[in-house]
Amino acid sequence: MKISSQLLAPVVALVAAASLTACGGGGGGTAATPSAGPAAVNTSAPLYSALPQAIKDKGSIQVGSDIAYAPMEYYDTDGKTVIGFDKELGDLLATELGVPVVFNNSTFDGLITQLQSHRFDAAISSMSDTKERQQQVDFVDYYLSGSIMFVKAGNPNGLQSVDDLCGKTISLQRGTTQEEYVTSELSPKCEQAGKGKVTVMAFDRESEAMLQIEQGRAVAGIQEYPVAVYNTQQSKGKFQIVGEQVIAGPLGVAVSKDNTQLRDAVQKALQAAITDGSYQKLIDKYQTPQSAVKQATINAG
Structure with missing residues (x-):
């Protein structure tokens, strides 16, 4: 797969970004730094009614992510704006679900624990869907890699x-x-x-x-x-x-096993994006045709 040449952030910049994001405290070893993300709640969105009441009350889906993994999720040159395939996938899901999908920075190996403790509602961090991880969380599979x-x-x-x-x-x-x-x-x-x-x-x-x-x-x-x-x-x-x-194998959006309503809402949102072609446009933008999934599956790894 060839990654788009428009994503210009050399490895040296990635090192600098990683150094900055590693300075905080908190669960998993780094502070949770939320992305700006879309701010508006749209109760008329196609799948807003499918969301758990707790998400509606909060007005957002809080996502944990290791935001130093270009081109999937990383900081733009301002050091604050989250960009990459996974971030844009989150925006597609937000359009269908009607609430912002807000990215929070954390270390990768702490994400599952933070889902189980409900610090985050979901994790979108290029996480492989494996049988071992399925014992702890559920996955909505969105990418083959x-x-x-x-x-x-x-x-x-x-x-x-x-x-x-x-x-x-x-x-x-x-x-x-x-x-x-x-x-x-x-x-x-x-x-x-x-x-x-x-x-x-x-x-x-x-x-x-x-x-x-x-x-x-x-x-x-x-x-x-x-x-x-x-x-x-x-x-x-x-x-x-x-x-x-x-x-x-597949990468998946990880959700706590006790939050099946959110898992199913995310699955429906991804399937809607696949059906209407917006998901394929995202795949095309990042020039990774081999990574496209044809259906939004759950725990297919």
């Missing part, structure tokens, strides 16, 4: 696929599907083959993980495919993609 390896420009270690990572050190974002894949599948496979385990350096932010590769402390990273493509394109030649996608 895999993971892919990237390395320092020039590929100094001659890596061709993830199988070449056996016995080597890589850097990843903590709490992600990529970390789970390496520790529970790839590394054991390497050890069984007698090639040595994959050593993982884990960080709260993708930008921190990428810095380890640039400085030679790790030989590679694995990121979600659209993110890896975007980051390598915007790195001004510092990184390159290597090999093919692995562990492809």
Whole structure:
């Protein structure tokens, strides 16, 4: 998938944004910083009546997100405005549901806990829908994505696929599907083959993980495919993609299991956006046709 060239925010800017957003306190390790978002409630919206009364009373859907994950969700150059695919998806949902979908910044690995404690109503943060996570939250699946390896420009270690990572050190974002894949599948496979385990350096932010590769402390990273493509394109030649996608599957809007009414309302809103073509326009804008879903499914991962 090729990410739109209009989203101009180089990796160095991503690092700076991550440094700024990592300074706060609160659950999950960083302060919740809400996005501006649309301000008006529209009680005449097609699916307003499908919302839980608590959401109607509050007048918004408060979403948790790790807002340092371009091109999916990140801050614009002003350091305040949330932009990206997931943010625009939230705006599509808001149009159908009639209440603003407000993004709040948090660390990725704290999002599920914050949903369960009802700090947030939902999480939209490029979160993979997996069987393990389905034990804790429900997902409305909106995007198909895999993971892919990237390395320092020039590929100094001659890596061709993830199988070449056996016995080597890589850097990843903590709490992600990529970390789970390496520790529970790839590394054991390497050890069984007698090639040595994959050593993982884990960080709260993708930008921190990428810095380890640039400085030679790790030989590679694995990121979600659209993110890896975007980051390598915007790195001004510092990184390159290597090999093919692995562990492809759906990303979902996560909702607490005790909030099935909100889950179902989100599913209906996404399906409406798919049906009327506004979802496809968003897919086209970000030039990720392989990621489009044909139906809004629940827990399809």
